Amino acid sequence: MASTSMSRQRKRPVYSDSDSDSDNEPLAMRGPLMRAKRKSSNLSGSDSGSESDQPLSSKAKPKANGILKAVVPNGSSASKPSIKKPKKDAAPLPTKEKLSKKIKKEKSSAVPTPVAVKSESIGRSRVKKERGAPSPPTKIAGNASRLIDRKPLIKAESSLAASSQNGSEFSEMEEDEYKWWLENKDNDGPKWQSLEHSGVLFPPDYEPHGVPLIYKKSSVKLAPPVEEVATFFAAILGTDHAVNKVFQKNFFDDFKEILDQHMPGHPIMEFKHCDFTHIRAHLDEQSSKRKAMTKQEKETAKRLKMAVEDKYSFCMLDGRREKVGNFRIEPPGLFRGRGAHPKTGKLKQRVMPEQVTINIGKDAKIPDPPPGHRWGQVCHDNTVTWLAMWKENINGNTKYVFLAAGSSLKGQSDMRKFDKARSLVLHIDAIREQYTKDLKSPDMAECQRATAMYLIDRFALRAGNEKSDDEADTVGCCSLRCEHIKLEPPNIVHFDFLGKDSIRYERTTEVDRLVWKNLRSFQKGKNKSPSDMLFDRLTTASLNKHLQTLMPGLTAKVFRTFNASYVFQKQLANTPANGTEAEKILAYNRANRDVAVLCNHQRSVSKGFQGQMTRIEDKLLAVRYQRMLLKKYLLEISPKLAKKRPDLSEREPGVTPKWIKAYLLATCELDRDKLKKKFERDNEKLQEAGEPLIPELKLKEQIAEINAREKAINDGTYEPEPPVAKTATTDKVLEKIDKLAERIKNIEVDKIEKDENKTTALSTSKLNYIDPRISIVWCKKYNVPIERIFNKTLREKFTWALEADKDWVF
């Protein structure tokens, strides 16, 4: 909304095709997999899977050998001399002229004049003051208003203290929305003026269960602190961690230490003789008990939990109630490092109040530490946003308690992030021109920097800070080693390395020929071995320092946000304007998926995936079969329709005689089971009521009917009944057929989406990289309710973007 960049002249980046086969768009997203999946789609509409209909003006076509070929924006090969100039108006971004109009419009709304802002949450209006002035006291109903309207806001008898005395008063206050985005909030300077909160919530003390560890087939009763650690291991049995040798070793080293300390003279010497299964059985039993609780018991437990957490859930920031994020101190457990983390399995110790620093307003009441304890430190630092912090014992990292994602502080920072990425639109042409020039630089540092910038810009690579030996061996752009790329002339690069969270980045693509030559020279440099740094004259710090000279505030990570949002906006142009809501959402999710592929956001395939796909397939065929029966019946009662509606004579794909037989037989099996269950249930009820039971003969009769049906199916004499009342008119049958058609379409969309999302996680890009205003504007344009694409959490996180004008572009 009130973007800082709006007053400047905005221009669309020009995607030029240089002689050095430069293709100025992120390429990484154009994987062969994606194309193949698209091709498998049999849906109509603009995103039908036809290559020519594909969204990217610059598409990668998998070559016969599976190599991804980089192509220029118009779709032709970048490496071929016959490159067509990209049509500058083809991109979804508006023209310069339109933009300047838009800017004028935005300019006028960028500086918010005092306006009456309607509070959506409670339907009241209030008048916002001019920006820069302090926020007005928030008007809040009932007791709460007493707490908030007071001036000065926080005194010895603080609002929070008052609220915490009577439980949830504080958090039940009626909320009045504070539209911080209508103010021009300064990034520098203090983050808050006053801050009240209730501190942090500690995990409960350990309660021993007394289940022994089995060592060399003998029971060993463990001392409670030892039992606790053994129970941590029992809890991870069945996961990959439990069989990871490093995890086992690290765990056992720490376990042994606890054993030596609390049970001197214990017999436990080797991990391989430890049997945690009894403890695990106990945990499973506990879990089953929890699951078996009645609805009411569950509700009571939930209410009790909420009552305890209530006071920690909210804080008062500058007199406004804000949600706290992770107010819980992390419980002790085993460190689950990702990938090949050398410390995985080590014991994460219990955090004591004495280790915790509380950050709170000077005038606020300091929350009470748990009885018998004191806080490590209390500070009043308003230049930071955290409410509490402590150091964990595994890596010595600091853990912070921050406000929730939907809070004003996080929202402001988010909006700034996207505005910054958006302002890169204005600089990207010059930046690309500059680094393309620098690719030829005789200065090695400059040449490496330009090459790295190309990779960061085109493949959305992370910066790649250096890491120490006691972390997993993962890399980003600047920390790539020679072994992470393989070069194939004239310009093909195979990337294969582990990125953040040890997620594999594996991609084969064409690059600019100069980039390829540079990479070869960096790789084959003097005495370089595979484990040497590819960019040995480059650091993230030096790269970012250079980026700052190109655009204020520009760092390597801004390219990821910029490219993600830009690609997303562009791909959304493939939304079928006249499609159904499901088809529009499919197009939306596909654009989202393109971004996720670009950013390499992966997820592991869930265990039951194949089974789920088979079930969807079965469901689809079953509905098709129903439609087939209806069509057949309709032509029997109205043979004249055959000419008018040739579709009624069309075969249902996949519904073969073999499938029909198997399906009908499976139905018999299912029906028998159902009958038996119903019979038992009914009789149980009758017995409870003291009424006469249904005789078993009745059940046997019904089962005999099913058996006869089964025999007829096997004999090939079975004639299925049409799934419609015999009295139904032709119109009624037609109506039913149309309904089934819609159902089939929906199942097909589900199936395609499920398959396409198998290994790609869409949520990360949606949450962190795609400017939410693009989605909101899309919803307005295509008349899709925002709830269909943003869940409650996302809507809360992106409240600042909800009012984006329908003409807004990234």
Place this chain on the structure above:
DNA sequence: TTTACCACTTAGAAATTGCGCA
């Protein structure tokens, strides 16, 4: 200039909740 530290964002997995279907 390098290193350590700090504050924050980004990330996938796991846990929990909700919902549709038989």
Place this chain on the structure above:
DNA sequence: TGCGCAATTTCTAAGTGGTAAA
């Protein structure tokens, strides 16, 4: 009404990038 699956939420590890200290 219960079950299975999907969606959502929670959890916390693992990044980035700025700055102060060595």
